[in-house]
Amino acid sequence: MGSQAxxxxxxxxxxxALEAVDNRILALNEYLTVYRAGAGSPGRARHQRIRELRHDxxxxxxxxxxxxxxxxxxxxxxxxxxxxxxxxxERHARPGRRRPHRAGVRRLSAFxxxxxxxxxxxxxxxxxxxxxxxxxxxxxxxxxxxxxRLQGSVERLQQERRLLxxxxxxxxxxxxxxxxxxxxxxxxxLSEPRAGIMDP
Numbered sequence: 001m002g003s004q005a006x007x008x009x010x011x012x013x014x015x016x017a018l019e020a021v022d023n024r025i026l027a028l029n030e031y032l033t034v035y036r037a038g039a040g041s042p043g044r045a046r047h048q049r050i051r052e053l054r055h056d057x058x059x060x061x062x063x064x065x066x067x068x069x070x071x072x073x074x075x076x077x078x079x080x081x082x083x084x085x086x087x088x089x090e091r092h093a094r095p096g097r098r099r100p101h102r103a104g105v106r107r108l109s110a111f112x113x114x115x116x117x118x119x120x121x122x123x124x125x126x127x128x129x130x131x132x133x134x135x136x137x138x139x140x141x142x143x144x145x146x147x148x149r150l151q152g153s154v155e156r157l158q159q160e161r162r163l164l165x166x167x168x169x170x171x172x173x174x175x176x177x178x179x180x181x182x183x184x185x186x187x188x189x190l191s192e193p194r195a196g197i198m199d200p
Contacts, residue, residue, distance in 0.1 A: 020121030021064045059113045062178035084170035110175045111168035122157045
């Protein structure tokens with residue numbers, strides 16, 4: 001109960017999280033373009049993969065929009081946060097009563113899409129750290145500063161992933177609601193909603 005009241009999903013917008021999500025969106029869009037061009041298995045398998053990629057991109061865009069909204073916390077953001085508290089937690093689970101398997105799969109799927117984005121960014125930073133550890137030369141001080149900065153980014157992303165895992169159900173609520181809002185706006189011919197964009 002107490003943890004539900006404190007959840008803000010996340011409490012402050014993270015540039016690292018935004019970078020991870022935006023980079024993952026770019027990567028999945030590239031995959032989507034390749035599959036639409038005819039790559040991959042023909043027939044239903046390719047169409048299924050295209051559909052999965054589109055769903056994943058929609059979820060990531062929803063999470064990115066939510067993170068950017070956390071800068072100014074407008075009314076829609078506060079309402080969505082409250083929905084996450086009420087419907088994303090375990091408060092409706094009764095003792096001895098199992099949740100439907102399908103709902104659990106949807107929750108895991110929405111969480112895993114965002115988590116994979118963080119994991120990919122984490123691997124990128126760890127790769128850079130490995131490269132720096134092999135570097136030799138006169139710019140030792142500059143390399144040390146860069147190494148410390150990258151190490152801090154790795155630790156922050158690891159923390160972000162732990163927080164994300166603790167609130168998988170709430171992440172699912174955010175992604176479900178915002179992705180459908182964007183979809184409906186698209187049907188109506190409206191542009192994608194804009195949130196307070198973070199300065200570079």
